[in-house]
Amino acid sequence: MMNTYDEVYRRSIEDPEGFWREAAEAIHWDQPFEKVLDQSRVPFYRWFKGGKLNTCYNCVDRHVEAGRGDRAALIYDSPLTGTKDTYSYARLQGEVSRFAGVLRGLGVEKGDRVLIYMPMVPEALISMLACARLGAVHSVVFGGFAAHELAKRIDDATPKVIVSASCGIEPKRVVPYKPMLDQAIELAKVKPTSTVILQREQALAELTPGRDHDWAQAMASAEPAACVPVEATDPLYILYTSGTTGQPKGIVRDNGGHAVALHWSMKHVYGLEPDQVYWAASDVGW
Template identity: 55%
Template sequence: VAEPEKVWGAAAELIQWSKPWARALERRGPGSDSWFVGGELNICYNAVDRHVENGRGDHVAIIYDSPVTNTKEKITYKELLEQVSKLADVMVRHGVKKGDRVVIYMPMIPQTVCCMLACARIGAIHSLIFGGFASKELSVRIDHAKPKLIVTASFGVEPKRKVEYISLLEGALAMVQNKPEKVLIYRRPNLGHVPLTPGRDLDWEEELAKAQCYKCVSVPSDHPLYILYTSGTTGLPKGVIRPTGGYAVMLNWTMSAVYGLKPGEVWWAASDLGWVVGHSYICYGPLLHGNPTVLYEGKPVGTPDAGAYFRVLAEHEVAAFFTSPTAIRAIRQQDPEAALGKQYSLKRFRMLFVAGEHCDVDTLEWSKKVFKVPVLDHWWQTESGSPITASCVGLGNSTMPPPGQAGKPVPGYNVMILDENKEPVKAKTLGNIVVKLPLPPGAFSGLWENPEAFHKLYFQKFPGYYDTMDAGYMDEDGYLYVLSRADDVINIAGHRISAGAIEECVLRHHAVADCAVVGQEDALKGHVPFALCVLRDDVKTEEKKILEDIVEQVRNNIGPVAAFQKGVFVKQLPKTRSGKIPRSALSALVSGKPYKITPTIEDASVFKHIEEVLKKK
């Protein structure tokens, strides 16, 4: 963007401000630049009240689809407004004020979205924590955010088990220094009884029955909307702070510019509300832009089968859909021909977006074939809050970009590739992906209670730039290829090889459903790549033969320099809830070193299974 103030000033006109802003951008130093200075607004007003006032109160805001509880519900803007404004009243009545924190520890249910919006309505800062996070992790975040109130639900539901939220929360509160005064509990129907602790616990239904409708509170543009804890590798939790004004402007703009949607069209982001995609594109983005948002409490497979996504797309007439490559690989592993999906007519469906990790070309091509729509990979981070690179459908970008890319820089993101000496590199050369400052509206404005780490982590290594800590390259046409986190580059006898590039190559083999490549310590070369592969369910070929094939494949495609010769076959890979592979833990594991299991891992028992497979080898 040559004139950022002009572009974002125009985008900001589409948001309603209770007090107009005086300056679009104020430069205050690395990471501290401020957008829409002097302006005041309320994001809940823009996401809910505004639609009701404009005569769209009876339009659908949220489509709740829960195969795990066999529930479907459509919630209009008018119904949402009533719930949210009453919940805001409950919070205020129990002492929550503007600037106070509220921890939300809840599953994928409409009440969770209501909580987020109710906090925003009164200027409280929400911190949503993955439902089912273990007590220790939960306690660390509660201690760090020091909430006035915690909101939780009685149970979460996974395909084969109930998640006992209350006992997990009790476990966390036993370890917490800063105990909140009140806990508001939503008791889910038909899942079992949970007792309340007198004097501390509040019953959701009882409290709402006594509540009035509470009006929106205006906040300054840079007022924190939420704190979102992202997986820091060391030390204090990284609580990303999101400024309200810029975020509202950017999300509303991306719904049309990036995702190509008109208000009223159905949108589905198959993520968890506890992840940045959930905050931006299940809750705030679609509601701001007037798109019915699908809230899906289920999985890509197992609820009940690999046809689940197709059913949701067909039944709710979804126009555009956002998911992770991991989810698509899970569907393909169980149903290689997507036979279960063929019974559904996807007549309104026109665009599939993937993000969360690099999408290998093979998975991308398979998705195009079975969903019969353009499939676009794009890339962003918790810190950015919205896409950094994408094929911006609404701006007329190609929906047939070259294979392997993650789009071009989204307007406002001046993306560059620098080497270790901070010099720009030639096209197609692997380097550090950085963004020239200032960051556009909606990007994070700090780390909660940790300004030192904010500056050190993101702005120190490359002065004048934001360090994404990802590695990749750009081609001559300006498409970005994100290969891996900068720390996923394997140093093989001085050659820097991307783990992502080797994975891509391994995944081309028809028998391999999923794969992780990590560095294994080697006396001679420092590190060598080691592959952990998951085979498709219907494979008959001998494992030894498959390994020989993929070694040959990597040698032919990447070259002997990759020194790739070793691998094992496992039942599944450990993944975080957002679909990422915990490479550093796997690297330590295959090198016979002690390893740390990050708390966001879906199923920690997979590590034991891999250990046993390695022992047999």
């Protein structure tokens, strides 16, 4: 787009609609947007009004369709478990579409909320993308958060389904997640209809019949689900503040603005090119 920070900043301020219209050309739209920036309800700005897209399609499927299915999409390297694994785009597409089928089989549709309470494992990312594939809204809560804090977020997000794991693994201990999840559901005023639990061999969890579903078993029988186009202004995810000074506040990101800004940032802020690897030290729950 431009070469220097000052040029980029000046253009974004002087011509924000033109700036972000150009950035939006890098995204696949199922339906073109009518307006880049809707300022009819300031300060509640709405980006790419009238446009339809699917975030999961833009992250995964379009790369497979473009012949990049065999390229690495996700690299998992866990020193604590000695596990190393690489997901190609094609493999990731298969896992995500099947887990989207699992969620749909549990009644999750466009606009429903799904809470994700997991350690840093590939299934956490697969869950997030599967929600986006269906047009459902995901909310990632830091794995291992105390039950009463998790309950607050359950009550606020009112998830239809919670996705979790039997445990998390830290340098000197194994942290059972399932007992904390069970306690949080008991404390919460709003109860999910179902949970999906990834069983990890370091600490297997006891499942509650009729509510809890084993990840592997559910995936084995799931039918893949296709991408659902959503409005650019429809919510993609809710991410809660820490709640240190009061009730945690849910920050809502929409699909269109998030997709355009993230794609632009990865190229122009982080300087990433195809086949390069991006590594982050942060947890998806933060």
